[in-house]
Structure formats: C-alpha cells, structure tokens
Amino acid sequence: MKKKDMNKQTIIQDAVAEIILAEGAVSVSTTKVAKLAHIAQSNVYLYFKDKQALLDSVYQRERNRIINTTDIAELRNHDIDIETRIRYYIEQVYDYSLANPDSMNLIQQIKFLMGEDDGLVINDSPNNIVHELLQEAIDNQVIKKLPINLHMGMVFSTIHQHTNNIGDQQYPESEYKFEDIYQFIWDAMRIH
Amino acid sequence: MKKKDMNKQTIIQDAVAEIILAEGAVSVSTTKVAKLAHIAQSNVYLYFKDKQALLDSVYQRERNRIINTTDIAELRNHDIDIETRIRYYIEQVYDYSLANPDSMNLIQQIKFLMGEDDGLVINDSPNNIVHELLQEAIDNQVIKKLPINLHMGMVFSTIHQHTNNIGDQQYPESEYKFEDIYQFIWDAMRIH
Amino acid sequence: MKKKDMNKQTIIQDAVAEIILAEGAVSVSTTKVAKLAHIAQSNVYLYFKDKQALLDSVYQRERNRIINTTDIAELRNHDIDIETRIRYYIEQVYDYSLANPDSMNLIQQIKFLMGEDDGLVINDSPNNIVHELLQEAIDNQVIKKLPINLHMGMVFSTIHQHTNNIGDQQYPESEYKFEDIYQFIWDAMRIH
Amino acid sequence: MKKKDMNKQTIIQDAVAEIILAEGAVSVSTTKVAKLAHIAQSNVYLYFKDKQALLDSVYQRERNRIINTTDIAELRNHDIDIETRIRYYIEQVYDYSLANPDSMNLIQQIKFLMGEDDGLVINDSPNNIVHELLQEAIDNQVIKKLPINLHMGMVFSTIHQHTNNIGDQQYPESEYKFEDIYQFIWDAMRIH
DNA sequence: TATGAATGAGTGTTCATTCAT
DNA sequence: AATGAATGAACACTCATTCAT
Numbered sequence: 100m101k102k103k104d105m106n107k108q109t110i111i112q113d114a115v116a117e118i119i120l121a122e123g124a125v126s127v128s129t130t131k132v133a134k135l136a137h138i139a140q141s142n143v144y145l146y147f148k149d150k151q152a153l154l155d156s157v158y159q160r161e162r163n164r165i166i167n168t169t170d171i172a173e174l175r176n177h178d179i180d181i182e183t184r185i186r187y188y189i190e191q192v193y194d195y196s197l198a199n200p201d202s203m204n205l206i207q208q209i210k211f212l213m214g215e216d217d218g219l220v221i222n223d224s225p226n227n228i229v230h231e232l233l234q235e236a237i238d239n240q241v242i243k244k245l246p247i248n249l250h251m252g253m254v255f256s257t258i259h260q261h262t263n264n265i266g267d268q269q270y271p272e273s274e275y276k277f278e279d280i281y282q283f284i285w286d287a288m289r290i291h
Numbered sequence: 292m293k294k295k296d297m298n299k300q301t302i303i304q305d306a307v308a309e310i311i312l313a314e315g316a317v318s319v320s321t322t323k324v325a326k327l328a329h330i331a332q333s334n335v336y337l338y339f340k341d342k343q344a345l346l347d348s349v350y351q352r353e354r355n356r357i358i359n360t361t362d363i364a365e366l367r368n369h370d371i372d373i374e375t376r377i378r379y380y381i382e383q384v385y386d387y388s389l390a391n392p393d394s395m396n397l398i399q400q401i402k403f404l405m406g407e408d409d410g411l412v413i414n415d416s417p418n419n420i421v422h423e424l425l426q427e428a429i430d431n432q433v434i435k436k437l438p439i440n441l442h443m444g445m446v447f448s449t450i451h452q453h454t455n456n457i458g459d460q461q462y463p464e465s466e467y468k469f470e471d472i473y474q475f476i477w478d479a480m481r482i483h
Numbered sequence: 484m485k486k487k488d489m490n491k492q493t494i495i496q497d498a499v500a501e502i503i504l505a506e507g508a509v510s511v512s513t514t515k516v517a518k519l520a521h522i523a524q525s526n527v528y529l530y531f532k533d534k535q536a537l538l539d540s541v542y543q544r545e546r547n548r549i550i551n552t553t554d555i556a557e558l559r560n561h562d563i564d565i566e567t568r569i570r571y572y573i574e575q576v577y578d579y580s581l582a583n584p585d586s587m588n589l590i591q592q593i594k595f596l597m598g599e600d601d602g603l604v605i606n607d608s609p610n611n612i613v614h615e616l617l618q619e620a621i622d623n624q625v626i627k628k629l630p631i632n633l634h635m636g637m638v639f640s641t642i643h644q645h646t647n648n649i650g651d652q653q654y655p656e657s658e659y660k661f662e663d664i665y666q667f668i669w670d671a672m673r674i675h
Numbered sequence: 676m677k678k679k680d681m682n683k684q685t686i687i688q689d690a691v692a693e694i695i696l697a698e699g700a701v702s703v704s705t706t707k708v709a710k711l712a713h714i715a716q717s718n719v720y721l722y723f724k725d726k727q728a729l730l731d732s733v734y735q736r737e738r739n740r741i742i743n744t745t746d747i748a749e750l751r752n753h754d755i756d757i758e759t760r761i762r763y764y765i766e767q768v769y770d771y772s773l774a775n776p777d778s779m780n781l782i783q784q785i786k787f788l789m790g791e792d793d794g795l796v797i798n799d800s801p802n803n804i805v806h807e808l809l810q811e812a813i814d815n816q817v818i819k820k821l822p823i824n825l826h827m828g829m830v831f832s833t834i835h836q837h838t839n840n841i842g843d844q845q846y847p848e849s850e851y852k853f854e855d856i857y858q859f860i861w862d863a864m865r866i867h
Numbered sequence: 868t869a870t871g872a873a874t875g876a877g878t879g880t881t882c883a884t885t886c887a888t
Numbered sequence: 889a890a891t892g893a894a895t896g897a898a899c900a901c902t903c904a905t906t907c908a909t
Contacts, residue, residue, distance in 0.1 A: 128903060130904090
C-alpha cells in the first residue's frame with residue numbers, strides 16, 4: 100500500500116481533491132473528507148486549523164506542483180529572446196495542463212469557492228515573474244498594450260478549455276498539436 | 292418604493308441575484324433570500340417549486356435579458372460578410388457585458404454552482420446561431436480550425452475579464468476602446 | 484362528468500379517501516387533498532373546520548355506508564333464533580367487506596391515525612345493537628363468556644384479513660366460500 | 676440513575692418506544708426523541724443513519740425480544756403431538772403478550788406506519804417455523820384448510836386484544852384464564 | 868496522535884391554518 | 889363560495905467545530 104507511506108496530511112488532502120473533482124468544491128465537507136480518508140472527522144482538525152486552512156493547503160499543494168514542475172527561471176533569462184521566452188511559458192502551461200488536467204480544475208474550483216473571480220490567473224510570486232515578462236513584452240512592443248490579466252487569462256482559459264475538451268473526450272489529444280493552440284494564443288497577444 | 296410595483300417573484304429573484312453578487316452562489320439560502328425579500332422563508336416555495344427552480348429562474352432571467360438585448364437575427368444574414376457578422380457578434384457581447392456587468396457574473400456563478408464547467412459558454416438555441424456562424428467561418432477558412440468552444444470561450448472570458456477589471460476599478464472604462472479588445476480577440480480567431 | 488353533480492364536500496372526501504388508500508392516512512395533507520380535488524388549499528376550510536373534522540367526516544361517511552348497507556334491524560328481531568341472527572350478522576360483515584374492501588381499510592387507517600387501538604371494533608350506536616346481540620348470546624350460553632370485543636374483533640379481523648388477501652391476489656375470491664370463513668368464526672364463538 | 680449504564684443507542688430507542696406508546700408512531704419526530712433522551716437533535720444521527728433506521732431498530736429490538744423470550748425450537752420437534760405443539764405456540768404468544776403488552780403495540784404501530792397491512796403477522800424466519808407448523812397441521816387435517824395468515828392473525832389479534840383490554844383495565848388479568856382464550860382460538864382453528 | 872461523542876446553528880422543505888379580496 | 893397570498897412552526901437532516909479521553 101502506497102498510502103501507508105504517505106502521512107495523514109497528504110491522505111486528507113487527497114480526499115479533498117477527490118471530492119472536489121468528483122462533486123465540486125461546494126460539496127467538500129469534513130464529514131465526507133474524513134470518511135474518504137478513513138479517519139475520524141475530528142481528526143481533520145489535528146492537521147488543519149479549520150476547513151478554510153484545509154482548502155488553502157490543497158490549493159497551495161497544487162500551486163507548488165506547478166511551480167516545481169515548470170521552469171520559471173528561464174523566463175527571466177534575458178539572453179533569450181523575449182518572444183521565445185513567452186512561447187516557452189505558454190508551452191509549459193500547455194504541457195502541465197495536459198499532464199495534470201485535474202490540477203487546473205482543482206485550482207479553479209477552490210478559487211471560485213473562495214470568491215476570487217480572476218479565474219485561473221494567479222497573483223503570487225512565481226506568477227509575478229510571468230507578470231514581469233509580459234510587462235517587459237508590452238514595453239518592448241512585442242505584445243499588445245492590454246491589461247496583463249487579459250493576456251494571462253487568455254493563455255489559461257484557452258489551454259484549460261482545450262484540456263477539458265480532451266478530458267470530456269470531445270476529441271482525442273492528437274486532434275490538435277501544441278502549435279495550433281499556441282498560434283491561437285500568440286496571434287491574440289502579439290502586435291501584428 | 293419601486294418594489295411595490297414588482298411582483299413577488301421578481302423581488303425574490305432580485306434577492307437571489309443580490310446575494311450571489313455579494314457573497315457568491317454558494318451562499319444563497321432560502322433563509323437569506325427570504326430575509327432580504329422581507330417575506331417568510333416558507334413563502335419562497337409559493338413562487339418556486341424548490342431552490343433549484345429558483346436558481347434556474349434567475350439564470351433564465353439573465354439569459355433572456357441577453358437574448359432580448361442582443362440582435363441574433365443579423366448573425367444569420369448571409370447578405371452580410373461573415374467577418375463583419377463575427378465582429379458584430381463580438382461587439383454585442385462587449386456592449387452587453389459593459390452595460391450589464393453583473394449579468395455575466397450571475398450566469399457564471401449559477402453555472403458553477405450547478406457543476407457545469409464550460410464557463411460562460413452556453414449551449415442553448417440562441418447560442419446555436421453563434422455556433423453555426425463560427426462553424427461557417429471555419430468551413431470558409433475565415434477563422435482557425437479549432438474547437439468552437441475555444442473560440443467562444445475566448446470571446447467570453449476576455450470580455451468578461453475586461454468588464455470585471457473595470458468593475459474592480461483597475462482602470463477606467465475609457466482606458467481601452469472596443470477596438471483594442473476586438474483586435475485581441477479577432478487576431479486570435481482569424482487565419483493570418 | 485359525474486363529478487359536476489357532486490358537491491365539493493364529497494369531492495374533498497373522495498380525495499382524502501384516495502390518498503389514504505394509496506399512501507396511508509399519515510400522508511393526508513390539506514395540500515395534497517386540495518391538489519387532488521382541484522381546489523385551492525384554503526378551500527378545504529370552507530367545508531371542514533380543520534383537518535381533524537375532515538378526517539372525522541370521511542370516517543363517518545364510511546360508517547354510514549356500512550349502516551345503510553347492512554340490515555341491523557333484523558338483529559333485534561327476537562322472533563329469529565339468536566344463532567341465526569349472529570350468523571346473519573357475520574354474513575353481513577362478510578358481504579360488505581367483500582363488496583367494499585376499501586371501506587374497511589379506510590376505517591382502519593383513520594382509527595389508527597387518531598390513536599384508537601381497538602382496531603376495527605367500533606363503539607357507536609349501530610354497533611351497540613351487535614353488542615346487545617352478543618351479550619344476549621353470552622347470557623343465553625350460546626357463545627363463550629368472553630369480552631365482547633374479543634368476539635367482535637375476531638369477526639372483523641378475520642373477515643378483513645380474508646378480504647385483503649383477495650385484494651392482494653393471494654388467492655381468488657372463489658377459493659373459499661362464506662361457509663368456510665363462517666365456520667372458522669362461529670367455531671371460535673360458540674360453546675361446544 | 677439506571678440510565679447512566681445504558682448506552683445512548685438504547686436510551687434513544689427507549690425514547691422512541693415511549694413516544695410511540697404514548698402518542699402513536701406518527702408522532703415520533705427526531706426533535707421529540709432528542710428532547711426525551713436529553714440529547715441534541717443532531718445527536719440522533721450519531722447513532723442512527725436516519726429516522727427510518729431508528730424505527731427499524733426499535734422494531735427489530737422488539738422482534739428480538741420475542742425471539743429470545745420464546746422457545747421456537749420445540750415447535751419443530753416431531754416427537755411431540757402436533758396439536759400439543761400448536762397449543763404450546765399459542766401459550767407462548769399468550770405469555771409473551773401478557774408479560775410485554777407494550778411490545779406488541781410497538782410492533783403493531785411501527786408496522787402500520789411503514790404501511791405493512793398484515794397486522795401483527797410477521798414474515799421472518801422465526802415465524803416461518805410457525806408457518807411450517809400450521810401448514811403441517813393443515814396437511815394432517817388437524818386444523819381447517821384456510822389461509823395460514825387467517826389462523827395466525829386470529830391468534831395474534833385475539834391475544835393482543837385481550838392484553839389491551841387488561842391494560843385498559845377493562846377487567847383484571849385474573850378474570851380470564853389462558854384456557855379460556857385458548858379454547859376460543861383453538862375452536863376456531865381445529866376441525867371439529 | 869487519535870478518536871468518538873457532542874452540539875448549535877443551519878439547510879431545504881412541508882404543513883395546517885388564517886385572512887383579505 | 890372561492891381563492892391566492894401569507895406565515896410560523898415543525899420536520900429530517902448536515903455542517904463545522906470542540907472537547908474529554
């Protein structure tokens with residue numbers, strides 16, 4: 100049993116994630132979580148201050164997964180052409196989203212539950228790098244002078260929609276190449 | 292009091308809308324609705340079969356507002372250049388969204404609560420016309436051969452994000468013209 | 484439409500009876516009754532003081548049906564042999580029960596709801612005649628010296644059970660003759 | 676306090692039984708049960724899945740009481756004369772009913788609430804033995820060839836009525852001996 | 868670390884009844 | 889005579905959270 104090695108924290112977080120993906124974030128309750136994690140209900144409060152903290156932690160775990168999976172450092176590498184760096188960024192979001200379709204859904208669900216309405220656009224330090232990158236691109240007149248969250252939101256929502264389409268088996272992954280999606284996004288962003 | 296003229300149905304729906312916009316769809320409860328509408332809780336069930344029906348009705352009311360506000364018929368007018376029709380469609384979404392920023396948020400919130408994950412993309416008859424339009428555009432090689440919900444999702448999410456930015460006073464409405472937003476969207480869609 | 488001739492009282496009572504037979508007396512509510520009778524809920528109170536009065540009236544209606552259907556007078560006819568009169572009484576209960584199986588169930592259901600636990604044994608004036616008859620039979624040492632409600636309860640419960648068995652299609656009505664049932668009952672009552 | 680030793684399950688079940696006997700099964704509500712058991716209403720759900728499960732458990736508890744109190748095994752002992760075995764069976768029902776008058780009422784009330792209309796005749800394994808016994812008696816022409824539930828219903832309803840009469844203080848227990856009741860029942864069943 | 872027991876506040880929903888029209 | 893609107897009380901059930909052990 101793999102589960103034996105995991106610590107309880109992780110088991111609980113997994114339960115939360117499972118419920119969110121199956122029934123939506125609204126349906127998460129300590130009762131259900133405990134049942135799914137095979138622990139006592141009160142036990143949840145041993146590992147998490149309250150339900151909010153629990154959801155936060157699941158959210159953060161997913162954020163970290165992204166950060167650890169993707170290579171942000173390169174985005175700051177000014178030796179690389181800015182257009183290339185943006186493409187690299189989009190590619191990473193694309194790869195991550197296809198490899199971890201649930202991850203994006205989790206983040207979206209939790210953000211929605213918490214009442215944040217900027218969709219998948221996340222404002223934390225790793226994303227600040229992206230923010231800087233896009234700001235730089237705007238300043239250098241590489242991409243359109245529009246609010247940065249419009250640029251980012253478009254990247255996320257497009258890729259996420261595409262990933263969900265595949266998950267819903269609307270078409271096979273092979274139907275569209277990265278290049279197709281990238282062209283769509285990049286055409287929007289760039290100055291023609 | 293304006294409210295005196297309205298019938299109770301409307302008053303209740305307004306209460307629901309108010310709560311959704313202030314606290315999110317998750318927070319809607321018959322208790323709160325009744326309190327805000329200044330009626331007894333049980334009274335809600337005089338006008339709506341159950342909570343689901345209540346939410347549905349609020350959703351439909353918003354849908355109808357869109358349908359009645361926008362001019363779908365023209366989108367089918369084959370005398371008009373297809374590119375112009377798409378531009379016209381985007382313009383309508385843009386105008387509606389700016390004029391009724393809450394409307395989009397209501398729809399989004401209710402859809403989320405009901406567990407539909409295609410965001411603001413709506414699959415009902417008026418939207419089928421849009422669907423047809425975009426399909427025609429794909430067939431005529433006017434826009435990129437990509438899933439239609441990618442095209443539509445992009446229209447909605449971009450405009451909605453922009454509208455929310457204005458609502459959050461991140462910048463004044465005057466900061467960006469329709470043309471700016473349109474260019475962003477259209478560049479993504481069209482074949483270059 | 485027959486219903487047009489009936490007065491509302493009757494229509495309402497019919498609705499109550501229908502609900503009781505289909506779902507049990509517990510399920511009777513003014514809401515359901517009104518819906519089934521195609522009248523406004525408040526209208527019920529135009530014809531009946533309250534729910535209790537409504538149920539009482541349905542009960543009484545059934546009682547009267549029995550009284551009007553059966554021939555009690557003969558039971559007091561001392562020109563007739565007492566044993567014959569008892570047989571006649573049992574025969575009448577039997578005939579009525581087979582002809583109106585719902586009637587007995589209605590009475591039973593309503594009595595249950597009202598918390599009277601003497602089953603189908605009814606203590607009102609027409610039954611007092613039966614009571615007298617059986618008392619006379621005890622005094623004359625024709626039937627066993629046992630509480631009269633034991634005698635009566637046995638008559639009712641046996642016949643009612645038999646009727647329900649037929650209703651449940653456990654066996655066809657033809658399977659047992661009145662004589663079979665009568666023998667069972669009479670053997671219990673009489674002194675051997 | 677005796678109650679301290681009992682576990683909560685039992686306390687709750689007792690509360691249910693008390694309400695049923697005092698006000699009828701219809702009156703059982705989690706609110707009342709909790710109040711009587713001196714616990715919070717929500718606490719009921721700690722011990723019972725739902726109200727149905729609660730009622731079932733009270734029913735089963737009573738069934739088990741009967742099963743554990745009575746001696747069914749002997750009824751199958753073919754070394755004993757069949758007539759004697761039936762008498763033994765009736766005696767056991769009689770003894771149990773007098774010793775536990777509430778028990779029968781509880782069972783009757785719960786069965787009625789659940790919409791089972793075969794009265795006190797119970798179709799579970801211990802009663803199958805009685806069923807077998809009576810079938811055997813019919814086959815051997817010891818008792819009348821009538822539906823078995825007519826035989827059993829008569830045993831139960833007669834004894835139960837008698838017990839209730841005593842409970843209602845219509846007459847003292849001493850007024851009638853078992854032999855009197857038995858004769859009444861047995862005369863009905865047997866072939867003369 | 869772990870649990871079961873406990874609870875008050877809240878959920879959606881149904882009910883019998885009243886009243887103005 | 890008839891209705892629609894209104895309501896407070898009750899219902900079964902779920903929840904997040906606390907606490908003693």
